[in-house]
Amino acid sequence: xxxxxxxxxxxxxxxxxxxxxxxxxxxxxxxxxxxxxxxxxxxxxxxxxxxxxxxxxxxxxxxxxxxxxxxxxxxxxxxxxxxxxxxxxxxxxxxxxxxxxxxxxxxxxxxxx
Amino acid sequence: xxxxxxxxxxxxxxxxxxxxxxxxxxxxxxxxxxxxxxxxxxxxxxxxxxxxxxxxxxxxxxxxxxxxxxxxxxxxxxxxxxxxxxxxxxxxxxxxxxxxxxxxxxxxxxxxxxx
Numbered sequence: 001x002x003x004x005x006x007x008x009x010x011x012x013x014x015x016x017x018x019x020x021x022x023x024x025x026x027x028x029x030x031x032x033x034x035x036x037x038x039x040x041x042x043x044x045x046x047x048x049x050x051x052x053x054x055x056x057x058x059x060x061x062x063x064x065x066x067x068x069x070x071x072x073x074x075x076x077x078x079x080x081x082x083x084x085x086x087x088x089x090x091x092x093x094x095x096x097x098x099x100x101x102x103x104x105x106x107x108x109x110x111x112x113x
Numbered sequence: 114x115x116x117x118x119x120x121x122x123x124x125x126x127x128x129x130x131x132x133x134x135x136x137x138x139x140x141x142x143x144x145x146x147x148x149x150x151x152x153x154x155x156x157x158x159x160x161x162x163x164x165x166x167x168x169x170x171x172x173x174x175x176x177x178x179x180x181x182x183x184x185x186x187x188x189x190x191x192x193x194x195x196x197x198x199x200x201x202x203x204x205x206x207x208x209x210x211x212x213x214x215x216x217x218x219x220x221x222x223x224x225x226x227x228x
Contacts, residue, residue, distance in 0.1 A: 031214050041152070041202055043218040056215060090158060098210050099146035099165060104158040 003027050006091045006105035013081055014113055021076045021108045023091030031055075032074035033102065034066060035090040043090075049074055050096075081112045116140065117207050119219035126195050127227050134190040134222045136205030142166075144210035147181065147188040152221070153201040164188060195226045 006023040013019055025032060033056075034046040047066040048056035054066070063079040078085060091105040118137045126132045138147065149161040162172060164181050172179045176193045192199050205219040 033214075033216075041221045041223075043204065043221075045216065048214050050214065088156065092158075094214065098214065099163070099208055101148055101160045101163050102150075102158075102206075102216060103160065104150075106157045109156075 004091055004093055004103050004105040006089075006108055008108060009106065010109050010111075012111045012113065015081055015083060017081050018077070018079045019081060019110070020078070021089055021091075021110075023074050023076070023105055025072055025091075025093040025103070027093055027095070027103060029093035029095045029100075029103070030071060031094050031096065032068065032071070033092040033094075034074065034076050035092060035104075037088040037090060037107070039087070047074075047076075078110075081110075083112050086110055086112045115219075116217040117205050117219035119203075119205055119222050121222045122220070123223045123225070125225045125227060128197060129194050131191060131193050132195050132224065134192075134203050134205075134224065136188045136190065136219060138186050138188065138205070138207045138217075140186075140207060140209055142209040142211050146208040146210075148206040148208070148216075149179065149188075149190050150204040150206065151201045152204065153198075158204070161190075192224075195224075197226050197228050200224060200226045 004025045031050045033048045046060050049068045052068045065077045068074045088107045088109050090107045092102040094100045145166045147164045151159045178191045180189045202221045202223045204221045207217045
């Protein structure tokens with residue numbers, strides 16, 4: 001059973017398009033995240049939701065919008081894709097209390113052409 | 114300022130050698146948590162260990178061991194008798210009680226084990 005699953009695994013699209021990445025966790029965790037990993041492997045947090053409420057919103061272009069319909073799901077929608085959006089996007093979840101480890105999905109490799 | 118520093122960008126060792134991956138962190142919190150993650154070539158991020166700031170005991174799990182020293186703000190990771198399957202990028206991370214769910218990742222150390 002996959003704990004944190006995200007789809008699709010690969011996403012190739014053209015500049016200007018709108019795309020979504022879906023994430024679901026079956027661990028019963030309260031908190032979910034989106035991370036971006038660039039070509040140099042640097043991991044940068046984008047968003048964090050706790051029980052459907054946004055708690056971390058780093059400096060991310062407005063073209064990126066997270067949506068959490070329930071605490072088991074956190075989707076990422078990206079408008080007007082740009083070349084610089086090409087990266088691997090990881091969904092993760094963690095359980096309270098603070099200090100619990102992150103459990104990551106397998107990542108979505110987004111390529112914008 | 115970088116909260117987690119992994120000064121070693123790339124390391125290569127020959128199989129069966131021991132290797133230590135360094136991690137230095139910076140925090141003003143008295144309560145914090147340290148983590149190591151492994152990212153093999155297949156790309157997934159695998160949780161290896163968590164340590165809280167009140168527990169300085171070193172930990173050993175098979176060929177892996179971790180040395181936590183608050184005096185030097187370091188949380189180093191040693192692989193004994195390295196194997197090719199250990200080839201991966203390893204990330205050290207910090208979470209502070211004060212900032213809750215914010216994780217600070219180091220820039221990673223790419224380890225290559227040569228057969």
